[in-house]
Amino acid sequence: MHDSLLYRGLRKASRIALSPIRGAGIPIGGNDARIRDLKDRHAGKRAFIIGNGPSLRTEDLDRLQGEITFGCNKVYLAFDKTAWRPTYYSVVDELVARNNRDIIAKLPLTKIMSVCVRKYFQASEADMWVWELPVRSYFRPETGENSGIVHPFSENLLLGFYGGGTVSYQMLQMAFYMGITEVIIIGVDFSFQLPTQTMATGVNDSSYSTAFKSAGEVNHFHPDYRKPGESWAIPHMPAQIRAYRSALQRYQAAGRKVINASRQTKLDVFPLENLDKLLNPH
Numbered sequence: 001m002h003d004s005l006l007y008r009g010l011r012k013a014s015r016i017a018l019s020p021i022r023g024a025g026i027p028i029g030g031n032d033a034r035i036r037d038l039k040d041r042h043a044g045k046r047a048f049i050i051g052n053g054p055s056l057r058t059e060d061l062d063r064l065q066g067e068i069t070f071g072c073n074k075v076y077l078a079f080d081k082t083a084w085r086p087t088y089y090s091v092v093d094e095l096v097a098r099n100n101r102d103i104i105a106k107l108p109l110t111k112i113m114s115v116c117v118r119k120y121f122q123a124s125e126a127d128m129w130v131w132e133l134p135v136r137s138y139f140r141p142e143t144g145e146n147s148g149i150v151h152p153f154s155e156n157l158l159l160g161f162y163g164g165g166t167v168s169y170q171m172l173q174m175a176f177y178m179g180i181t182e183v184i185i186i187g188v189d190f191s192f193q194l195p196t197q198t199m200a201t202g203v204n205d206s207s208y209s210t211a212f213k214s215a216g217e218v219n220h221f222h223p224d225y226r227k228p229g230e231s232w233a234i235p236h237m238p239a240q241i242r243a244y245r246s247a248l249q250r251y252q253a254a255g256r257k258v259i260n261a262s263r264q265t266k267l268d269v270f271p272l273e274n275l276d277k278l279l280n281p282h
Helices: 005-023 029-036 058-062 073-081 094-106 115-120 167-177 237-253 275-279
Strands: 046-050 068-072 088-090 112-114 128-130 182-186 199-201 211-213 231-233 257-260
Touching: 029 128, 046 167, 058 073, 068 073, 068 167, 073 094, 088 112, 088 167, 094 115, 112 115, 115 128, 167 182, 167 237, 182 275, 237 257
Parallel strands: 046 068, 046 182, 068 088, 112 128, 182 257
Antiparallel strands: 199 211, 211 231
16 A cells, blocks of 8 residues: 555645645644654754765774764664664665665664655654655756756755765755754765676666665675675765765855765765864864
8 A cells, every 4th residue: 555656646745735834844743743853953063974884983983972973774783893873863765674674673763764665664653754855866967067956955854855866965954954063974985886796686666777686795884784685776976976065055055064074985075074083172
């Protein structure tokens, strides 16, 4: 039922009809109320958005205890080596949700996830589900670097958030909604390798233009991040750059900061800073 075209059509119609109310910051139902409670919760604070790239160190995660942190996807693979746990945990990728639903469902974390993955989980009064707002396909030629198209960025989670080819983009929108004034990104290497033995496979999901069967892990911090045979979607890095630029513009316009303190990174959209100096300023 939840996967039917009729259900999705009704859900979309409902979202559109209620958008003026949510746009005014008025919650509709328990899920909206939980999201509304996030508004400016951390006003004036700093927070860390954690990517799962090879440069992520578990010892750095231990140093983040007491900080506001946003984690995602399989960051839980680090939990057996660190007492740290993310303040907020997110999944927006259907393949990640589909392949790891049982583990994710059991994580005792505050979860903020996309409505598009809700069908893989039992209803919970603790979890928060955010609408995916429509984005003009960032895979089309007219969205190239010189197109002049600005990638959309949401400041109101009650209305929803926009995808940008990476869950970190949704987490940037979450942090903005919560009033965070300085975001520090770590573990985003922005360096991607496609293993030579990885084979393309058909995935019955229109959300993905190309999906693959994993032949071993080379792009994440943990050797078992993607086990052989697990399906995953190739990242569209030009789209991610455009989304990141949009986030930086929105943060700067509001007098806020986004810093990239990843230990190794090829992402130069955000100002680069040394993580050790940020964690030990004196």
